[in-house]
Amino acid sequence: MSSGNDTKLPVAESPRPDHDSARSKRRKRPASTTPTLGRWILATITCIVLTAIVLILASGTELGNLTLNDLGKIDASWEVCSLVVWKMAEMELAWRMGFDARDMASFYAISHVPIFSLLSSFYAVRPTTMLLWYTSSVVCPSLPIIFMRSFSSVHNRSRALPGIVPNRSILQDRLTSIYTTLVPSAVFSLVLYISYRTWLPAYLVVHFEGIPSIAAVHAGPATLPTLFATFLLPGWLVRDFLFVSSTGAPADTKLQPSAGRQGEYLITTVYRRTWGVLSTKTKVLVKRTVLLAVAAAADSAIQIPVTVKGAGYEGAVGWGAVWSFAILIIGLTYGWIEGVEGV
DSSP states (O other): OHHHHHHHHHHHHTHHHHHHHHHHHHHHOGGGGSOHHHHHHHHHHHHHHHHHHHHHHTTTOEETTEEHHHHOOOOSHHHHHHHHHHHHHHHHHHHHTTOOHHHHHHHHHHHTHHHHHHHHHHSOOOHHHHHHHHHHHHHHHHHHHHHHSOOOGGGOTTTSOTTTSTTHHHHHOHHHHHHHHHHHHHHHHHHHHHHHHTTHHHHHHHHBTTOSOOGGGGSGGGHHHHHHHHTHHHHHHHIIIIIIHHHTSOOOOOOOOOOOOTTOOHHHHHHHHTGGGSOHHHHHHHHHHHHHHHHHHHHHHHHHHHHSTTBOHHHHHHHHHHHHHHHHHHHHHHHHHHTSTTO
């Protein structure tokens, strides 16, 4: 009898520690108990509500000789719907890409550079007011993500285990950080300056009716240092969003094309021999570069016509194309840098 009781005690007590440990793990990570769809919906609603509150509070804020109400006014319900749908699409894309709060802040900060550059350069907007408005457009979508998703290893290198983040020494090297920040700053400055000196002045006059001043496009070479200094912060953000995230992606070797399967589709073969052979860091760089270029163009095309009076969709698309082109050049440059052996 006693031996039988001894064998029953461990069986009765063994599930309890496992159950307690499971409950403790769930308490440590409360965000993981919320379904992914629920977290995305909550983040999107929070972003839209915060943005609406900021716009309402700032609706009477003076922008030089203008107010936000004078600068632009949404007259149709479809314009409101288009802004909301685009905001939801941005959040959906960023969520599916696995962006953490730092990625989200960089993504929104860079994709909103075109519209804020337009307003600050040609619409006599006060720098302090522009900074507040720009900051709110970045913080509103990024703030909910802080509570919904933890930072990635590449953005939390001090706590990441050894070997988790490859190229750690490159990412922490100060000279490399400076060089990879100056690259996008220089590209933005040169692309915008060349546009100023060629086709952009006439384009602005034709497609931005009533634009207050285009003196910025006639400043000549003297404007290059100012442009470069202006784009140092966007350059640092682009570096973090593209170079840091791709260089710190999980290391692997380029895959060799596998043998074709009998009867596979042509598109499958092309995919396997092109995208399928790229390294993880190259895939990350390509996806983020394309997403950022598309977001900059789309954000300009959707927001400028309903934010700036007299701005047409053709003008907004052309202005956004300047920035998308610059982003693609930056992505290609980073790809060339990462192609160096040892990176």
